[in-house]
Amino acid sequence: MAKQSANGKRPWHLTPLVAMSDAQYQQWVDLLEARTGIFLPPERKSFLLTSLSTRIRELNHKDYASYYRYLLSGKEGDVEWEVLVDRLTVHETRFFRDQHSLDLISKNFLPDYLADSGDPVRVWSVGCATGEEPYTLAMLLDDYMRKERAGRGFFVSATDISLGALAAAMRGRYRNNRGANLPAEYAERYTRRVDSDYFEVNHDLRQQVSFTQFNVIKPAQARPEEMDIIYCQNLLIYFKRERRVAILEHLIKHLRPGGILILGPGEITNWNNPLMKSMACPATLAFQRRADTVNEQGGGA
Ligand SMILES: C[S@@+](CC[C@H](N)C(=O)[O-])C[C@H]1O[C@@H](n2cnc3c(N)ncnc32)[C@H](O)[C@@H]1O
Known part of the structure; x- marks a missing residue:
C-alpha cells in the first residue's frame, strides 16, 4: 500500500x-x-x-x-x-541465498572436478543483480581452495541486464543489514567494515569477479567461453516458459562437458535436453552436461 x-x-x-x-x-x-x-x-x-x-x-x-x-x-x-x-527489474538478492545449491557445488561438484582437471574453475552468475550472488560464489570457492589446499584458481563472471545493479555490484559496498546471512567466518575473512552503516567486500575477492552487462535474450552478445558452473537463479521466473527453454538451450552451450547448470528450485519443469542429465540433490534444481558431448562450434554458442 x-x-x-x-x-x-x-x-x-x-x-x-x-x-x-x-x-x-x-x-x-x-x-x-x-x-x-x-x-x-x-x-x-x-x-x-x-x-x-x-x-x-x-x-x-x-x-x-x-x-x-x-x-x-x-x-x-x-x-x-x-x-x-x-x-x-527486480534486484532482490542476498548473500548465501540458497545453501542447498552452494552445498551441491562444494560437496558434489568441486571434489570430482579438482580430481579430474588442473584448470581454474570458471563460474558464471547469470542475472547477478547487485553482486551478493557472485561474491558468495567467490567466497565459497576461495574457502574451498584454501581448506583443501587445492592451489587452484577460479574466476566468477557475473552478468546482468541492469547497469544500475551492475554499478552497485562493482562497488561491492552494502548496508550492514545486507550481510545478515553471511556466516561470521566469511564476513571476517572476505569483508571489511567501512563505517557504522556499511561494509564492503575485500579488494582481493572483488578482483576474482568480473561484471558485464548481458541480456539473456540476446545470446549473440555472450562471450564464447566454456564454463564449469552456470548459476542462474531467480531470473527465469520473469519469463514465459518458451523463453525459459530458449535461454536454457543457449546457456548450456557455454558449459564444458561435465559442467553443471544450477537453477532456482522450480524455475523450470519437465525440461530435458540430450546434452544434459538431471542431478539428484536435495532441494536443488541442477543439471550436468554429459561428459561425451561437444559443441558444434567447438565451445561457445
Ligand atoms: C531477482 S534478481 C536475482 C538475483 C540473483 N540471481 C539471486 O538469485 O539472488 C533477477 C535479476 O535478473 C536480471 N534480469 C532480468 N531480466 C534480464 C535479462 N533479460 N538479462 C539479464 N538479466 C536480467 C535483473 O536485472 C535482476 O538483477
Missing part, C-alpha cells in the same frame, strides 16, 4: 499519472518483453504505472505516449531505456 504524506495525500512519485488503457498497457508489456524477455502479467499493472509515472515526472514528460515515443527515438531513447530497465 502506498504511504500517505503529512497532508493525507500520496507522495507525488507514487501517484499514477492517469489511467492507462488496456491497449496502452499491452504496448508497454510487448516492448518490455521484446527487449528484455520479462513478462508483466496483468496483476503487475500498478507496478508498471507507478514506475512509469515516477520517471515521466522526473523527465517532465506529458503522458505515457510521449514517453513511449521518446524511448523509441534513437540514441537518447536508448540511454533512457537503460534507466527504465533498471527501474523495471
